[in-house]
Amino acid sequence: MAEVKRILITGATAGIGRACVHVFHAEGWEVWCCGRREDRLGKLQSELQERIHTFPLDVRESHAVEGALSEVPTPHLLLNNAGLSRGFEPLWEGKLEDWNEMLDTNVKGLLHVSRAILPRMIENGGGQVINIGSIAGHEAYPNGAAYCASKHAVTAITRALRKDACGTGVRVSSVDPGLVNTEFSTVRFHGDTERAGRTYEGMTPLAAEDVAETVLWVATRPEHVNAAEVLLLPTDQASAGIVHRR
Numbered sequence: 001m002a003e004v005k006r007i008l009i010t011g012a013t014a015g016i017g018r019a020c021v022h023v024f025h026a027e028g029w030e031v032w033c034c035g036r037r038e039d040r041l042g043k044l045q046s047e048l049q050e051r052i053h054t055f056p057l058d059v060r061e062s063h064a065v066e067g068a069l070s071e072v073p074t075p076h077l078l079l080n081n082a083g084l085s086r087g088f089e090p091l092w093e094g095k096l097e098d099w100n101e102m103l104d105t106n107v108k109g110l111l112h113v114s115r116a117i118l119p120r121m122i123e124n125g126g127g128q129v130i131n132i133g134s135i136a137g138h139e140a141y142p143n144g145a146a147y148c149a150s151k152h153a154v155t156a157i158t159r160a161l162r163k164d165a166c167g168t169g170v171r172v173s174s175v176d177p178g179l180v181n182t183e184f185s186t187v188r189f190h191g192d193t194e195r196a197g198r199t200y201e202g203m204t205p206l207a208a209e210d211v212a213e214t215v216l217w218v219a220t221r222p223e224h225v226n227a228a229e230v231l232l233l234p235t236d237q238a239s240a241g242i243v244h245r246r
């Protein structure tokens with residue numbers, strides 16, 4: 001009988017992370033996943049019931065990450081997805097707490113989780129890390145200095161880790177989406193759903209499931225193939241700033 005593959009997903013309570021839970025679970029994977037909102041984790045657990053393990057975790061808390069992940073069996077695939085954007089204004093109007101939240105989550109959180117899991121993957125002689133980056137990790141756009149900095153950092157971490165891990169059997173990739181219609185913009189605009197909705201006005205954004213299907217594709221290439229960086233855009237988007245709106 002074929003071995004059941006195990007995935008660990010951060011930020012599984014919404015959007016891309018939650019879609020990945022469903023897509024990988026439907027493909028027969030054992031899913032371990034976390035996020036901060038325990039009610040949503042409970043809902044995932046009761047929806048899927050088997051081959052799913054949920055636990056609360058704030059990836060910013062390095063000690064909590066070490067503790068919680070030491071209880072998780074070594075995954076075949078780590079999906080670093082937890083992340084967020086807060087605020088949308090010129091740098092000189094940016095809020096310190098927004099910057100801290102973004103950089104602590106998107107950059108340091110990803111580092112904490114990767115450090116906790118990688119030694120065991122390397123000891124096993126193989127595995128895979130997929131980071132959810134962004135088009136904001138390839139291009140900087142106005143009003144996005146701190147978020148773009150955090151996603152450029154994710155690009156740098158992915159590329160450096162790929163070099164660190166070369167020869168260990170661990171594959172390291174990123175999937176870097178453009179506009180995806182999730183709770184992302186509502187979080188960016190501090191709960192202003194009307195303003196968030198305008199982000200996707202007159203264009204067809206990606207759905208979280210489009211990204212999840214791409215993550216699955218990257219994860220299921222033959223072991224000697226590493227889809228190192230996938231830039232995934234809606235057809236209506238050509239770059240961070242060029243979006244066709246009807």
Ligand code: NDP
Nearest residue numbers: 011013014015016035036037058059082083180182183184
């Ligand atoms: P959502 O807001 O829908 O989901 C974000 C997820 O991240 C939630 O599950 C949230 O869970 C989790 N999260 C946030 N902060 C933390 C934390 N400190 N600890 C643990 N989990 C956390 O947004 P998306 O699904 O769109 O975002 C997922 C990833 O995709 C992010 O890295 C984002 O930067 C990236 N991305 C999004 C794009 C988009 O247009 N939507 C485009 C390109 C990249 P909880 O609040 O329960 O902790």
Ligand code: 8X3
Nearest residue numbers: 134135136177178179
């Ligand atoms: C999220 C997509 O264009 O808002 O990373 O930066 S964008």
